[in-house]
Amino acid sequence: MTELERAIRRLRRKHTVPRLVYRYVSGRPITGRDGYPYLSRGAGRLAGWQRQVIRLSVPATAALAVAQPEQVGSLVGSAALVAGWRARRRFTMRRFNREYVTPTLAALAPAMGLQTGVRLHVDPTLGNLTPRLAKPLSPAEVAVRAWYGERVEPVIRWLPDQAQRAAWAIQRKAEPVTSRLAVFRRPTDPDKGPRIELVADTPYLTKEQRHLVSSIIGSKIPVSDLVESWHQVGPRVTATWTVRKRPPARVGVDQVAEHLPRLAEWEFYIGQGAGDQPVILSLRDDSPHIAVSAGTGAGKSVLAELVAVQVLARGGRVVILDRKGSHRWALGLAGVDYCTRPAQMHDALVRLAALADERNTLALHEPEDWDCGPRVLVIAEELNATIGQLVNFWAEVRGKGDPKRSPAVSALADLLFMGRSAKVNVLAIAQMLTARAIGGPEARENFGIRCLARYTANNWKMLVPEAAMPRASRTLGRWQVVIGGQATEVQVAYLSAADARRLACPRSSGTSQVSGLSSPAGDFLTLRQAIDAGVIPWKLDAAKKRLQRKVGEVPTPRGKSGNADLYARADLARWAGSETGERISQ
Structure with a gap:
């Protein structure tokens, strides 16, 4: 037997009737070649299950038409509706891909050094990509659509609306039973939503290539404020761009009153983050001191007020160094030392440094968990101006033999270095918290919690260069809280003066049994x-x-x-x- 005859016999054996029937029923290619996967579809090809449905439904429909001809009309009508809906959807997606996906792929492949093996998926519901494709309507089209929406659509939508309401009513009735089935459901990805997905058939992309890909995606697909993530483990590189979750637009006294009883003495609630999650600062774990830097009108005093109220509500003491009077809510409150003059600020800082030194000295002879006393919060408003006033004041009153450097500035630096164990915490506020404004670069490094709003690129690079700078928000009360190089977007809770006073003095008597230092001129x-x-x-x-x-x-x-x-x-x-x-x- 020649080699040609053997090849013909193998070919005939390959296309036997049982094999052809199996390929037809299972949705595999009739020719026997390797087809596309059963669930996913290839470029211009149907998936295996789609071929299987078509091959099995066509003979079944033909047999039904012969057996019951009267039902052929309804089946044909249903098939026509489905085909029309699919054709319209296919036409819309074809236009969508022609406008966004195809040009982006053409720019991405050379940028990544790949001519093939790059797949891009763009969700049509992402942002306003689909509405951008709509063409302006003529006056006649507007009139026809308005007439259709008023006269025709309510009639067409009546039955589906009633069916939807009935389904919702059944769901509410069955909720006591269906809720118990939740233990059998697999958890879903909470971040699953509209996204852009890129898959490249290469095991690795360099930092420059990833940056170039991000630039192309941002310029070719007009969706702003996306969160980018890269996955380079395995034989392929996957990149995903999702919509950034935002905090709520407003947080008020109700949320503060809800979270306040749950917090430890060293924890402070400041607002809600992305996904409406509470954001809590820890003066024991995160940092003993807080730096607040923002432009005029960004809400620096509101953030300081929120922390101060929680200190007072727990029996602590607040010392406010404020020349311009930003904290009128605190006037007359027990436990508050309000210093508005350089002389008052000078004396208060010197005494607070002495208090911290005394507490640290006593702590040497006490157990590890010894409580040194009530917490003292020092709010230093407008440090850019306050430090200069303290320096000028000391230059006027300094006597012969006194140190050249202002004792108040030295005391502030001492508090920053030794305030944690003494439970004396500094909340420094400045429009631009330079090293000069706080008394030196070493002192500024003690601020482990840094809050920024309405910031510039220079301000961000100066305070938190280790964190990626997000775009500054115009929403009032929207802050970026940076801890350990990680920036968290927060909507800070707003308290009115009446709310702040009510939370600061929860007891009806209005007295607070606290120990501290009160300025004689206060x-x-x-x-x-x-x-x-x-x-x-x-x-x-x-x-x-x-x-x-x-x-x-x-x-x-x-x-x-x-x-x-x-x-x-x-x-x-x-x-x-x-x-x-x-x-x-x-």
């Missing part, structure tokens, strides 16, 4: 400080007797400084004036 004074400042005209023993006997408009204690009660300056002045008025009338 808004809260002890009796001795009030006598030294001339607020009340009596001696200390006489003032105590008047308090015991409740003579006049006796002031209510607002807090503690050591063992002495603190009183508001306005209350003391009113008390002194009321008793003087009573004596004159008598």
Whole structure:
């Protein structure tokens, strides 16, 4: 037997009747060659299951037409509707691919050094890609569509709408039963949604190639603010671009009141992140100090107010260094030292450094879990101007033999270096937090939590060069919180003055039993400080007797400084004036 005869016999054996029937029924190519996969389809080819459905449905339809001719019309009509819908969808996708996918692939293949083996999928529901393809309507077309929407579409949509409502009602009724079946369902990818997917038949792409691919995708497919991810494990490279999830547009006092009872003493809720997830800062785990840098009107004082309220609600103390009066909500609150003058700021910083040093000294002889006392939060507003004022103040009052550097600036640096164990935390606010504004580059490195809003490229590179810079948002209250080089977009909770005061003093009495340092020239004074400042005209023993006997408009204690009660300056002045008025009338 010749070689040719053997080849013919093998060919005849290959195309036997049972094999042809098997190929026809299973959806494989009739010729016997390797076809495309059963589930996925190739370029211009049907998938195996699609060929199988067509091959089996055509004979079945023909047999049904012979057996029951009266049902052929309904089947033909249904098939025509399906074919029309598929043709319209195919036409739309053909136009979509011609506009977006084909030109992008033509630009991508040379950029990656591949002439073949590049596949790109662009979801038509992504952004406004499909509406961009729509052509403007003429006035006649607008009128016809309006007439159709008012007269025809309500009639056509009535039955489907009723069926959908009935289905929803059945789902609500069956929910007690169907909810128990959730344990058998496999979890789905929460990030699954409209996306752009690129698959390249190459095991690796360099950083320059990936950057070039991203640039081409961004320029050829007009969808902004996408999140890019690359997967290069395996024989192929896969890239995905998904829509960035955004925080909610507004967060208010309800969310703050909801999360506040759940937090530890060192944790602080500041707002909601992407996917409406709460964002919580830890002054024990993340960083003992917070840097806030933003332009004018971005909400720096709102963020500081939110943290301060939580400190006060837990019995802590807040020292505010604010020359311009951005925190009027805190005036008169127990546990707040409001310093508005350079002299007050100077004295407060020096005393706070002494307090931190004392706490750290005591901690040496105490157990590991020893609590050194209430937390003290120092809010340093507008550091770009405050540091200069402190330096100028010290230059005016410095005496012979005093150090050249301002003790207040040195005290602020000491707090940044040793404040964590002493539970003295600094929240520094500046439009641009330069090293000069905080007292040196070493001091600035102590801010492990850095919050930025309405930032410029220079400001971002100066404060967080290790994190990729996202586009700045115009939404009021939208911040980027950077911890360990990871930026998190947050919608910071907004509190009105009334909400802040109510959360800061949850007790009806309005008093807060805290220990701390109160400025003699501040808004809260002890009796001795009030006598030294001339607020009340009596001696200390006489003032105590008047308090015991409740003579006049006796002031209510607002807090503690050591063992002495603190009183508001306005209350003391009113008390002194009321008793003087009573004596004159008598």
